Amino acid sequence: MKTAKLYLLGLVMLAFNISNAQNQSVLVEHFTNTLCSICASRNPGFYQNLQSQQDVLHIAYHPSSPYAACVLNKHNKAENDDRTNYYGIYGGTPRLVINGVVQLSSTNYASAAIFNPFKNITANVLIKANQVIVGDSIKSFVTIKRLTNQVLSNLKLQVLYVEDTLFYNAPNGESKHFDVFRKSASGWQGLTVNIPAQINDSIVIQTATTINIAWNKDRIYTLAFLQNTDKTILNVAKSTGNKTSNTGIKSIHDLGIKVYPIPVNNYLTIEQSSNVNTLISLINILGEVVLNKQINYSENIDLSGLSKGIYFLSLENSNGKAIQKIIIQ
Numbered sequence: 001m002k003t004a005k006l007y008l009l010g011l012v013m014l015a016f017n018i019s020n021a022q023n024q025s026v027l028v029e030h031f032t033n034t035l036c037s038i039c040a041s042r043n044p045g046f047y048q049n050l051q052s053q054q055d056v057l058h059i060a061y062h063p064s065s066p067y068a069a070c071v072l073n074k075h076n077k078a079e080n081d082d083r084t085n086y087y088g089i090y091g092g093t094p095r096l097v098i099n100g101v102v103q104l105s106s107t108n109y110a111s112a113a114i115f116n117p118f119k120n121i122t123a124n125v126l127i128k129a130n131q132v133i134v135g136d137s138i139k140s141f142v143t144i145k146r147l148t149n150q151v152l153s154n155l156k157l158q159v160l161y162v163e164d165t166l167f168y169n170a171p172n173g174e175s176k177h178f179d180v181f182r183k184s185a186s187g188w189q190g191l192t193v194n195i196p197a198q199i200n201d202s203i204v205i206q207t208a209t210t211i212n213i214a215w216n217k218d219r220i221y222t223l224a225f226l227q228n229t230d231k232t233i234l235n236v237a238k239s240t241g242n243k244t245s246n247t248g249i250k251s252i253h254d255l256g257i258k259v260y261p262i263p264v265n266n267y268l269t270i271e272q273s274s275n276v277n278t279l280i281s282l283i284n285i286l287g288e289v290v291l292n293k294q295i296n297y298s299e300n301i302d303l304s305g306l307s308k309g310i311y312f313l314s315l316e317n318s319n320g321k322a323i324q325k326i327i328i329q
Contacts, residue, residue: 022122022123022126022147023055023119023120023121023122023123024121024122024123024124024234024235024236025055025056025057025123025235025236025237026053026055026056026057026098026099026115026118026119026236027056027057027058027059027098027099027100027225027233027236028050028056028057028058028059028096028097028098028115029059029061029083029087029096029097029098030046030058030059030060030061030094030095030096030179031060031061031062031063031084031089031093031094031095031096031097032060032061032062032093032094033062033063033066033067033070033073033093033094033172034062034067034070034071034072034168034170034171034172034174034177035067035069035070035170035171035172036066036067036093036094036172037172037173038093038094039093039094039172039174040170040172040173040174042094042109042110043094043109043174045109045110046094046096046109046110047178048110049109049110049111049112049114052112053112053115055119056115057179057223057236057237057238058178058179059160059162059179059181059223060177060178060179060180060181061080061083061084061181062080062180062181063080063081063083063084063090063093064077064080064081065081065084065090065091065092066091066092066093067093071168071285072166072168072177072180075182075212075214075285076181076182076183079181079183079184079188080181082188083181083188086188086231087102087231088102089102092105094109096109096114098114098115098118099118099232099233100227100228100230100231100232100233101117101118101231101232122148123147123148123234123235124146124147124148124150124152124234124235125144125145125146125147125152125195125226125234125235126144126145126147126235127142127143127144127145127224127225127226127235127236127237128142128143128145128237129141129142129143129159129222129223129224129237129238129239130143130222130239131221131222131239133211133217136210136211137208137209137210137211138161138208138209138211138217138220138222139206139207139208140159140185140206140207140208140222140224140239141204141205141206142157142159142204142205142206142207142222142224142237143202143203143204144157144193144195144202144203144204144205144226145200145201145202146195146196146197146198146199146200146201146202147199147200148199149199152195152234153195154228154229155192155193155195155226155227155228155234156186156189156190156191156192156193156226156227156228156229157186157190157191157192157193157205157224157225157226157227158184158186158188158190158191158223158224158225158226158227159184159185159186159191159205159207159222159223159224160181160182160183160184160185160186160222160223160224161181161182161183161184161185161209161215161220161221161222161223162179162180162181162182162220162221162222162223162238163179163180163182163215163216163219163220164178164179164219164220164221165177165178165219166178166180166216166219168285168310179223182212182215182220183209183212185207185208185209186207190227191205191207193205193226213283213312213314213323214283214284214285214312221238221239221240222238222239223236223237223238223239224236224237224238225237251322252315252322252324254319254320254322255278255315255317255319255320255321255322256272256273256274256276256319257270257271257272257273257278257315257322258270258271259271259313259315259324259326262324262325262326262327263327263328263329264303264326264327264328264329265304265328265329266302266303266304267300267301267302267303267304268300268301268303268313268326269298269299269300269301270295270298270299270300270301270315271298272295272297272298275296275297276296276317276318276319277294277295277296277317277318278294278295278296278315278316278317279292279293279294279314279315279316279317280292280293280294280295280301280313280314280315281313281314282303282306282311282312282313282314282326283311283312283313283314284307284309284310284311285309285310285311290306290311291303291306303328306328307328308328308329309327309328310325310326310327311325311326311327311328312324312325312326313325313326
């Protein structure tokens with residue numbers, strides 16, 4: 001379940017310890033698709049351009065049009081499509097939106113000049129994002145600090161969960177997918193925020209979401225940005241590093257279990273060192289449970305009827321819970 005709590009820390013400076021005079025960061029929202037051959041040809045130049053930029057953050061959405069079979073869209077179709085529709089660009093990929101401004105499809109994505117109009121702009125607010133992984137959930141803390149006397153009203157905060165690199169051999173030939181949008185903690189309507197009236201005053205907003213088993217939680221970060229009603233973005237920040245508490249997830253060896261072979265063609269062997277009741281679930285990359293059963297002894301599981309690809313095997317018994325990545329080939 002996702003939650004959002006707003007805390008006003010009046011007259012508190014939350015240890016930013018930096019000058020008010022600073023430029024805002026730039027957000028480029030990238031709309032792409034794993035079946036899009038044009039994306040495969042244009043994305044490498046764009047990514048190379050992106051790597052040469054400072055203070056530019058990136059997020060990639062995967063809308064269902066023009067290719068509805070994109071697995072990264074099917075993982076969260078509604079929210080990927082909602083963001084595309086928000087900008088009125090549903091129906092074609094690749095597309096870029098920089099700080100809320102839609103770029104022409106004919107724009108040279110490999111040119112550093114596309115970012116020039118959005119740089120060296122004085123920031124009215126500073127955003128800082130932190131996250132903590134607790135068990136199977138991520139808790140995020142977004143701090144927003146007023147820097148100037150500029151009138152700031154009708155602002156919406158977006159808090160998104162993003163996977164920094166996803167390794168998937170896509171039909172269009174791309175094998176690495178960067179800053180993949182996974183889920184919104186704020187909904188596309190965003191969270192209404194009231195910026196403090198006094199310079200240097202701050203607010204802290206807390207959100208939380210459940211970690212989907214298809215995510216690599218070690219690669220998940222929080223992306224937070226403030227957006228105006230005219231779609232312009234005031235500032236953006238991402239969390240760096242994960243503060244992790246006890247997750248309760250063990251290795252399969254701690255459960256006294258061996259799983260082989262990996263990759264698997266037909267039969268997967270689950271070998272238990274003792275006769276215990278173990279609940280096993282096999283989940284695909286979309287987070288769908290495709291197999292669910294209980295075993296008491298070692299067993300050979302027939303996977304020949306499943307599609308090739310990446311799966312996650314969840315095993316749980318009296319010794320604890322473990323998750324093992326499985327590849328069917």
